[in-house]
Every structure is written in C-alpha cells, then in structure tokens.
Amino acid sequence: MEENRTEYVMKDIFACMEEGGHEQVTFFCHGKSGLRAIVAIHDSTLGPALGGCRMIPYSTTQEALDDVLQLSQGMTRKCALADVDFGGGKMVILPDTSPTEKSPELFRAVGRFVSSLQGRFYTGTDMGTSPEDFIHAAKESKYIVGLPEYYGGSGDTSISTAMGVLQGMRATAQYLYGSESLEGKVVAIQGIGKVGARLAGLLLAEGAELIIADVHLPSCLIIQRMSPESVEITTTHKILETPCDFLVPCARGGIVNTSNIHRFQCRAIIGSANNQLESDECADLLAQREILYAPDYLVNAGGLIQVAMEILQKTKECAEEKARFIYEMLLLVYKRAEQHQISTCQAANEIVEERLEKIADIRRIYLG
Numbered sequence: 001m002e003e004n005r006t007e008y009v010m011k012d013i014f015a016c017m018e019e020g021g022h023e024q025v026t027f028f029c030h031g032k033s034g035l036r037a038i039v040a041i042h043d044s045t046l047g048p049a050l051g052g053c054r055m056i057p058y059s060t061t062q063e064a065l066d067d068v069l070q071l072s073q074g075m076t077r078k079c080a081l082a083d084v085d086f087g088g089g090k091m092v093i094l095p096d097t098s099p100t101e102k103s104p105e106l107f108r109a110v111g112r113f114v115s116s117l118q119g120r121f122y123t124g125t126d127m128g129t130s131p132e133d134f135i136h137a138a139k140e141s142k143y144i145v146g147l148p149e150y151y152g153g154s155g156d157t158s159i160s161t162a163m164g165v166l167q168g169m170r171a172t173a174q175y176l177y178g179s180e181s182l183e184g185k186v187v188a189i190q191g192i193g194k195v196g197a198r199l200a201g202l203l204l205a206e207g208a209e210l211i212i213a214d215v216h217l218p219s220c221l222i223i224q225r226m227s228p229e230s231v232e233i234t235t236t237h238k239i240l241e242t243p244c245d246f247l248v249p250c251a252r253g254g255i256v257n258t259s260n261i262h263r264f265q266c267r268a269i270i271g272s273a274n275n276q277l278e279s280d281e282c283a284d285l286l287a288q289r290e291i292l293y294a295p296d297y298l299v300n301a302g303g304l305i306q307v308a309m310e311i312l313q314k315t316k317e318c319a320e321e322k323a324r325f326i327y328e329m330l331l332l333v334y335k336r337a338e339q340h341q342i343s344t345c346q347a348a349n350e351i352v353e354e355r356l357e358k359i360a361d362i363r364r365i366y367l368g
C-alpha cells in the first residue's frame with residue numbers, strides 16, 4: 001500500500017492540481033511528533049487562504065490528498081460567495097497509529113509548518129480537531145484562528161455555522177412556501193454533532209418538527225428530551241429517505257449520489273456538511289426531481305465568516321450581521337437558477353467565478 005501511495009503522489013499530483021486549478025500543495029512530515037500533513041491552497045485571488053484542519057482516519061495518502069484538494073476548492077467558493085477577502089485552503093492531518101496521536105507536540109509542529117507558509121494560509125478546527133488543540137499550534141504561529149474565547153479567539157464556530165444554516169432554511173422556506181416561518185415544517189437532520197445539535201435546538205425554538213439520526217444514539221436522546229412531542233429518532237439508514245420539508249445533512253460529505261437520489265422524499269436539501277453531492281451530475285438530477293438544493297458551501301459559511309472577522313479583528317456582532325448575508329445570497333442563487341434553467345450549484349459557481357474575475361481585474365490596478 002505504501003508503494004502505491006508514493007507512486008500516486010509522484011505521478012499525478014500536478015495533473016490533480018491542474019484539473020482543480022490549485023496553486024500550491026505542501027506536504028509536511030515530522031518524525032518525533034508523528035505529524036504527517038498536507039496543506040492545499042486552491043486560489044488566493046481574494047487574499048490569503050483560509051480553511052480548517054481536518055484529522056480523520058484516511059485509508060491512503062491518496063484519499064487524504066483528494067479530500068484536501070476538494071475541500072480547499074470548496075473554501076475558495078465559500079469565501080467568494082460569503083464576500084470575505086480570503087482564498088481557499090485546507091489542511092489534513094493523516095493520523096498516526098502511534099501514541100503520539102493528538103499530542104501537544106503534534107499541534108506545535110502544525111503551528112511551525114503553518115508559520116512556514118508566511119501568512120499564505122490561516123487555519124483552525126475542522127472534523128477531528130478542537131479549538132483546544134490549536135492552543136498548542138498558536139504557540140508557534142500567528143496564523144491560527146478559532147481559538148477558545150478564553151484564549152483570545154472567537155470560539156466555537158459551530159454556533160455561527162448553525163445560525164447560518166438556519167438563515168438558509170428561512171430563505172428556502174420563503175422561496176418554496178412564500179413565508180420564512182419554519183413553524184410546523186418537518187426537518188430531518190442527519191448527524192447530531194456540534195452543528196446538528198445546535199441547529200436542532202434553534203429549530204425547536206422556531207416550532208419545527210424534527211426527525212433525527214446519528215450513529216451515536218445518546219446525542220439524539222439529548223435532543224429528544226428537550227421536546228419529546230416534536231422529536232422523532234430514526235435510523236441512519238432511513239433518515240435520507242424520510243418524507244420531510246428539509247433534509248439537513250450535518251455529518252459527512254458525499255451523501256447524495258446517483259444511486260440514492262431517487263429515494264429522497266424531501267422538498268429541499270440544506271445542511272452544514274461539506275461536499276454533500278458526490279458529483280456535479282447530482283445537482284442536475286436533484287433539479288430534475290424538483291428537490292431544491294442549497295449549495296453547501298454557501299449555507300455552511302457562518303463559521304468561516306466568524307473566523308474571517310476574527311482575523312480582521314471585528315466584533316462578534318459584526319460577524320453575526322454579516323452572516324445574515326447567507327439569506328439574501330441564497331435567494332439570489334435560487335432565482336438565478338430558476339431564471340437560467342440551471343442547477344443551483346451552477347448558479348452559485350457562476351456567481352463565484354464572476355466575483356473572482358472582477359476582483360482579479362481590480363487588483364491589476366498599479367498602486368504606484
């Protein structure tokens with residue numbers, strides 16, 4: 001397996017970068033701390049790259065590389081659509097099986113390597129890493145974001161991410177039903193983790209009816225205890241096929257694929273998980289089935305907006321104000337898709353390309 005990994009990286013890395021339009025891919029390895037990591041910078045037209053650091057089990061280096069390339073591209077789109085002047089980047093750590101996993105030294109090494117990119121890349125938490133891990137990284141780097149509030153950072157991004165998804169759901173309700181009220185709407189949430197649990201609480205306060213599923217049943221039971229009459233628990237297999245107004249993916253990506261689309265019974269898909277569609281073809285298939293798809297990288301931009309405002313030293317209120325933008329932008333995407341008879345993904349991607357082109361053009365102005 002080791003040999004295949006090396007062969008893949010040596011043979012195909014430039015082809016992969018060219019295909020996705022990536023600017024830079026950097027591999028880091030530090031024996032004593034056990035760190036093996038990859039940083040991908042997709043596009044820095046708008047500013048320094050910004051993106052979380054993910055630490056999940058990858059079966060091969062290729063899988064980790066594919067993930068970081070795809071996620072960093074998503075970050076470019078996310079920044080462009082959220083109107084923040086940062087580019088797309090991402091970091092993945094390939095967990096070691098040795099006891100060095102998640103040591104303070106591992107994250108100090110992360111900090112050193114991030115510093116070596118000299119401000120081209122800012123990072124913070126993502127799946128498998130916590131704000132506390134980055135306290136160690138921040139000892140070695142000033143390019144770390146999303147630290148705990150008691151450590152001078154803007155804190156947990158899952159709260160603002162959930163708030164952003166809620167804004168998107170209100171916009172979707174407005175578009176589909178002519179009212180942004182979520183009262184009585186049936187919402188199926190896949191994944192009751194940091195974002196899913198926060199969102200469930202917000203939705204219950206809005207009067208929504210919830211159907212929820214998680215591989216970790218106790219997480220669901222906590223939500224059900226909050227409002228037993230409004231929360232039903234289902235299995236992780238059934239959740240995607242549940243008849244509902246909104247299907248809300250808040251677990252992992254790739255959950256919508258060509259072989260399961262025909263089973264969906266929702267009016268719209270709108271959630272926090274990154275890269276929900278397995279391929280671009282899925283966007284067209286969803287449109288054919290009249291299932292409205294809210295592009296994930298717009299809907300889950302609340303956390304990104306929070307850390308972007310943190311870097312720019314703006315207040316939390318400023319970040320919350322800016323996150324309202326998700327509502328307006330999503331309506332714009334829906335209307336553009338309808339007008340041009342294209343998928344919502346294509347409509348969103350076109351807006352991204354237009355913004356990148358306009359800013360790139362402005363930056364050609366000679367400053368003297």
Ligand SMILES: NC(=O)c1ccc[n+]([C@@H]2O[C@H](COP(=O)([O-])OP(=O)(O)OC[C@H]3O[C@@H](n4cnc5c(N)ncnc54)[C@H](O)[C@@H]3O)[C@@H](O)[C@H]2O)c1
Pocket residue numbers: 127128157158159161190191192193194195196213214215216219236250251252253272273274300301303304
């Ligand atoms: N936290 C943020 O600020 C943020 C921002 C943007 C995007 N996202 C994305 O949103 C998603 C959720 O993020 P999070 O921070 O809540 O992560 P998390 O790890 O806290 O929660 C994920 C939850 O999904 C559950 N899960 C995993 N596989 C499942 C399955 N097959 N069926 C049902 N449940 C399953 C896990 O048990 C866990 O409870 C991720 O895709 C993440 O990349 C998060």
